Amino acid sequence: MNIPSPLSPQVLAFDVFGTVVDWHSGIAREVCALRPEVDGDAFALAWRAGYQPAMRRVMSGELGWTLIDDLHRLILDGLLAQFGLDRLSQADLGHLNKAWHRLDPWPDALAGLARLKSRYVICTLSNGNIGLLAGMAKRAGLPWDCILSAEVFRAYKPDPATYLGVARVFDVEPGRVMLVAAHQDDLAAARACGLQTAYIERPAEFGATRPKDIAPCPANTRHARDFLALADQLGC
Amino acid sequence: MNIPSPLSPQVLAFDVFGTVVDWHSGIAREVCALRPEVDGDAFALAWRAGYQPAMRRVMSGELGWTLIDDLHRLILDGLLAQFGLDRLSQADLGHLNKAWHRLDPWPDALAGLARLKSRYVICTLSNGNIGLLAGMAKRAGLPWDCILSAEVFRAYKPDPATYLGVARVFDVEPGRVMLVAAHQDDLAAARACGLQTAYIERPAEFGATRPKDIAPCPANTRHARDFLALADQLGC
Numbered sequence: 001m002n003i004p005s006p007l008s009p010q011v012l013a014f015d016v017f018g019t020v021v022d023w024h025s026g027i028a029r030e031v032c033a034l035r036p037e038v039d040g041d042a043f044a045l046a047w048r049a050g051y052q053p054a055m056r057r058v059m060s061g062e063l064g065w066t067l068i069d070d071l072h073r074l075i076l077d078g079l080l081a082q083f084g085l086d087r088l089s090q091a092d093l094g095h096l097n098k099a100w101h102r103l104d105p106w107p108d109a110l111a112g113l114a115r116l117k118s119r120y121v122i123c124t125l126s127n128g129n130i131g132l133l134a135g136m137a138k139r140a141g142l143p144w145d146c147i148l149s150a151e152v153f154r155a156y157k158p159d160p161a162t163y164l165g166v167a168r169v170f171d172v173e174p175g176r177v178m179l180v181a182a183h184q185d186d187l188a189a190a191r192a193c194g195l196q197t198a199y200i201e202r203p204a205e206f207g208a209t210r211p212k213d214i215a216p217c218p219a220n221t222r223h224a225r226d227f228l229a230l231a232d233q234l235g236c
Numbered sequence: 237m238n239i240p241s242p243l244s245p246q247v248l249a250f251d252v253f254g255t256v257v258d259w260h261s262g263i264a265r266e267v268c269a270l271r272p273e274v275d276g277d278a279f280a281l282a283w284r285a286g287y288q289p290a291m292r293r294v295m296s297g298e299l300g301w302t303l304i305d306d307l308h309r310l311i312l313d314g315l316l317a318q319f320g321l322d323r324l325s326q327a328d329l330g331h332l333n334k335a336w337h338r339l340d341p342w343p344d345a346l347a348g349l350a351r352l353k354s355r356y357v358i359c360t361l362s363n364g365n366i367g368l369l370a371g372m373a374k375r376a377g378l379p380w381d382c383i384l385s386a387e388v389f390r391a392y393k394p395d396p397a398t399y400l401g402v403a404r405v406f407d408v409e410p411g412r413v414m415l416v417a418a419h420q421d422d423l424a425a426a427r428a429c430g431l432q433t434a435y436i437e438r439p440a441e442f443g444a445t446r447p448k449d450i451a452p453c454p455a456n457t458r459h460a461r462d463f464l465a466l467a468d469q470l471g472c
Contacts, residue, residue: 069407121370123370129405130382130384130405131407134357134382134406138381145370145373145374146370146383147382148366151388151405152366152387152388169366169367169370169387170370171305
């Protein structure tokens with residue numbers, strides 16, 4: 001029996017935080033630049049850990065629709081006392097909150113995206129707001145064809161409206177879109193909507209001293225060490 | 237009395253059809269490639285003339301929210317008999333409808349946008365849908381930092397939600413956004429929302445034989461022959 005190979009994707013939609021950019025070291029670096037005595041590693045983990053619960057408050061209806069910039073600030077405000085940041089000025093807090101706009105790409109990301117862009121439409125599919133993703137792209141030189149966000153679809157991943165929204169925007173079948181992400185739960189939700197999926201290993205997402213499980217999941221269409229390896233696999 | 241000079245804009249938002257790309261010659265060329273006997277000039281003008289009335293049907297509530305790709309098809313279907321296109325195959329009609337994705341930039345557009353991008357955030361603000369604008373940008377090499385569209389705001393220009401939406405996306409005051417367009421009505425609506433405005437002369441928008449009135453309107457912040465002249469004026 002021949003197993004049919006999947007149709008070639010036309011659109012590659014990328015998760016961003018952790019998949020394209022390194023939030024852990026970026027956030028740790030920025031907080032330590034303001035307050036060198038803070039444990040940057042613990043602070044980054046705590047800020048990021050507030051993200052899913054905050055989005056659940058929006059999706060449950062407890063909070064109205066909220067941009068991630070504003071959710072980040074809500075979470076940050078709840079961490080100030082614990083990390084000794086409560087005497088930062090409002091200007092410093094506003095600056096720190098936008099550290100998520102200033103995250104650096106993983107070392108392979110720019111070269112990998114340039115290769116993938118030569119053959120496919122490359123876009124973001126992130127819960128980050130459009131302004132955050134556009135600011136990050138401009139600073140880092142991320143060459144997106146298009147920035148798609150929860151803000152466009154008024155729903156956060158893993159809501160099916162986001163994955164199916166990418167296919168609708170580009171007027172293609174869901175099976176012609178491939179979600180590229182470093183998170184198996186995001187990929188599983190995309191697969192349930194009929195998308196192809198590519199898992200990217202980002203073992204240091206939570207810090208180099210805390211390696212992440214990067215075991216392959218056979219349900220994914222692709223499993224690649226990084227974007228360069230994905231470009232190899234996708235023939236570009 | 238000193239007249240205060242306007243604050244420097246941070247975001248330049250560009251109208252697209254007629255301002256960045258030449259729809260008249262692109263549409264005329266594509267229809268004549270399919271049916272050389274058609275009057276491409278008259279066909280392009282007729283297709284474009286259906287655009288504002290079709291958007292009004294959506295904004296009045298007569299039609300539900302509709303992507304411009306679908307409005308273009310609605311208008312096209314109404315022109316087939318008049319232009320002798322009623323025997324085109326469905327595949328040819330689908331291809332022709334996407335001619336709006338394949339319009340060429342005016343000769344100054346790529347170089348001008350590259351210069352403007354070096355100093356400002358550059359984005360689209362078009363009634364075209366995201367997929368159309370992204371496809372056009374990828375084909376033509378338009379270097380947008382971000383593609384914003386009526387589709388993001390669920391309203392067409394001149395609805396204030398579109399102009400103010402750009403400011404909201406980038407978290408800036410409306411006065412820090414400059415709309416760049418070749419149409420005085422678009423600019424007037426943006427100005428009423430507090431945006432800065434730049435008028436671009438595109439005398440051949442309706443065809444080289446039908447020059448458009450390009451008289452300056454003193455209410456605009458800038459008036460420029462093309463994007464290179466705008467870059468000169470904005471110091472980049």
